[in-house]
Amino acid sequence: MTEAVEYDVVVLGAGPTGENMADRLRAGGLSTAVVESELVGGECSYWACMPSKALLRPVIARAEARRVPGLRQAAEGPLDTDAVLAHRDEYASHWKDGGQVSWLDSTGARFYRGRGRLHGPRKVVVDGPEGEHHVLTARHAVAVCTGSRAVLPDLPGLAGAKAWTSREATSAHAVPGRLAVVGGGVVGVEMATAWQALGSRVTLLVRGDGLLPRMEPFVGEYVADALTAAGAEVRRNTSVASVERPDTGGPVTLVLENGERIEADEVLFATGRAPRTEDVGLESVGLRPGSWLPVDDSCRVEGSEWLYGVGDVNHRALLTHQGKYQARIAAAAIVARAQGVPLLETDRWGAHTATADHAAVPQVVFTDPEAAAVGLSLAEAETAGHRVRAVDYDISSVAGASLYGDGYRGRARMIVDLDREILLGVTLVGPGVGELLHSATVAVVGEVPIERLWHAVPAYPTISEVWLRLLETYRR
Numbered sequence: 001m002t003e004a005v006e007y008d009v010v011v012l013g014a015g016p017t018g019e020n021m022a023d024r025l026r027a028g029g030l031s032t033a034v035v036e037s038e039l040v041g042g043e044c045s046y047w048a049c050m051p052s053k054a055l056l057r058p059v060i061a062r063a064e065a066r067r068v069p070g071l072r073q074a075a076e077g078p079l080d081t082d083a084v085l086a087h088r089d090e091y092a093s094h095w096k097d098g099g100q101v102s103w104l105d106s107t108g109a110r111f112y113r114g115r116g117r118l119h120g121p122r123k124v125v126v127d128g129p130e131g132e133h134h135v136l137t138a139r140h141a142v143a144v145c146t147g148s149r150a151v152l153p154d155l156p157g158l159a160g161a162k163a164w165t166s167r168e169a170t171s172a173h174a175v176p177g178r179l180a181v182v183g184g185g186v187v188g189v190e191m192a193t194a195w196q197a198l199g200s201r202v203t204l205l206v207r208g209d210g211l212l213p214r215m216e217p218f219v220g221e222y223v224a225d226a227l228t229a230a231g232a233e234v235r236r237n238t239s240v241a242s243v244e245r246p247d248t249g250g251p252v253t254l255v256l257e258n259g260e261r262i263e264a265d266e267v268l269f270a271t272g273r274a275p276r277t278e279d280v281g282l283e284s285v286g287l288r289p290g291s292w293l294p295v296d297d298s299c300r301v302e303g304s305e306w307l308y309g310v311g312d313v314n315h316r317a318l319l320t321h322q323g324k325y326q327a328r329i330a331a332a333a334i335v336a337r338a339q340g341v342p343l344l345e346t347d348r349w350g351a352h353t354a355t356a357d358h359a360a361v362p363q364v365v366f367t368d369p370e371a372a373a374v375g376l377s378l379a380e381a382e383t384a385g386h387r388v389r390a391v392d393y394d395i396s397s398v399a400g401a402s403l404y405g406d407g408y409r410g411r412a413r414m415i416v417d418l419d420r421e422i423l424l425g426v427t428l429v430g431p432g433v434g435e436l437l438h439s440a441t442v443a444v445v446g447e448v449p450i451e452r453l454w455h456a457v458p459a460y461p462t463i464s465e466v467w468l469r470l471l472e473t474y475r476r
Contacts, residue, residue: 004135005110007033009334010124012116012280013145014104015042016320017311020327021143022109028335032109033136035116035126039097040104043147044320046092051170052190054091056366058084059197063368064431067405081175081198092171118142118281122306125281140338141306143330144293145323146280148273148312150187153240161245161252164268166191175199176265180254182240183270184211186365189223191268192232193367202232203262205254207239212371216378216427218411219371223429226368243267275313297353298333298343299326308334316357329354349445359424360444364434369410372437375425375444378415387418391474395430398469399461404432412466414440416474421450432463439464450474 009025011018014036025032039046058079065075093099104111114128119135124142126134150165152158164172169191177200181192184206196202204211204227211220211234224234244253254262278290285307287293293309294302295316301307310330311323333352336343343352365371381388395401395410402408410430417424426440443453454471458464 002133002135004137005033006137006139007031007110008139008338009033009141009143010035010116010136010138011109011143011145012118012124013042013147013276013311014040014100014111015145015147015311015323016044017147017323017327018042018143018145019100019104020324021145021310021331022104023107024328024331025334026108028331028338030140030335030338032107033112033124034104034109035112035114035124035136037113037115039095039100040111041093041097041100043149045097045100046095047167047170049320051088051092052166052187052194053366054088055084055170055194055198056190058087059194060366060368060370060431062197064405067407067431069406079198084198085173088170095171112136115279117279118284120284138306141308141334143299143308143310143334144277144280144313145310145327146276146313147323148318149276150270151272151274152269153271155240156242157245158243158269160248161243161267162248163243163252164266166268166270169195169268169270172266177201178203178251178264178266180205180252180262180264180267181270182254182267183272184208184213184220184236185270186212186363187270188268189227189367190365191270192227193230196227196230196232202227203264204232204234205238205240205256205262206234206236209236212365214377215365215371215373216413218413219365219373219427219429222369222409222411223365223367223371230368273312273318275315277313297329297355297357299330299354300333316354317361319361319363322357322361325356326354356445360441362437362441364437366434369430370432370434371427371429372433372440373425373427374437374441375423376415377425377427378413381415381417381424386424388424389416389418389474390414391416391470393466393469393473395428395433395463395466398463398465400463400465401430403461404463412470414470414474416450420447422447423450423453428466430463436464436466439467 008030011034114126116126119125122138124136179200181204192202192204239257241257242255292315295309295314299310312318362374378390396408413427415425
């Protein structure tokens, strides 16, 4: 069966970015089609944010309980692995997308399940189940929201070793006795934290000097110390040369560049991501398949009047919440252009400009301790040519932190633009700091002057009092 239909906008991909695109486009009065070949809800719902945080929440809660007098002994036992995995399965909707399909239908968008590919300007061909074939034409725009995928390095022996990527690490139904994790970024440290607590003996192999290299250097030190204290082995400046697994049901051996051999029951490679654009028909519109899509601040592909790349595919900020943010911006821009309304492109923080991608990307790493950051690090600010000062404070000196748990360890840093006396970035590491991040994000996005922040009085005794201590330290 072949169907030819015209819509105002066609969205490729029904992950969080594509879903938000559809919602905002429909709210703006544009007819919208959404195409998805896998599960509606995308990577975040089934193999990333939701299942990984469901795995980590019991881990973090137990660690924090062990720091509280009167509760410590009750939390000394092992985690109930079956209950944790069942909890994870619930949050991954048992890898079924009926609920999210119903939500998408409620927006008024038309959902097509199948493989969608560009077939020249403004046209998308969808090969659906049972021989269905749809030709969709877009009056105003096509938005590529197909996200990214984990990539494995080109190592001898790895192709047949059945290594874990982030998908297997978040959906596994058994705890490996020994788990080797290759990579010290967010996925590597979060999954090392989760599986170590669930009973694996974890070896974390990091090619560089430290963990979480995109954050301030001290963050990785706190996380590495905590992983080591929990029983994991953290090995820095270590590279894998090859992988051996003669029996796919047996152990896997990592051969390091120095010749050392490490044996594990499973190995997770958390070493990077690539755009899922290799099979969406980019060649039909003069673009290279498998490439990141270069876009402007409205997420329109450079040189195009109708093609948008939104979310991970544009490589601006590979985070679910940033993809959803970009979807709101891009949809507003598409609606404005469709209606002939001038875009607010001259307004740095206007409705059609994804400025936060450059100036205020927030991120929380759900390890123990948590790590949270928004905006620029000290190195990034200096590289960008700002005249700045880094202001640091030991969070454990705040009364709220000592009440939060015995032996609290943490650190806060704010980056002050000395010429404008506003914050360019904030970094926090310590138990519970993820919930402090949005106040930092508001301060950075709002470009709130230091003098005005002085009047934002933190409640006592909370960990938020670190804001007052940072300001006092700056004033000294």
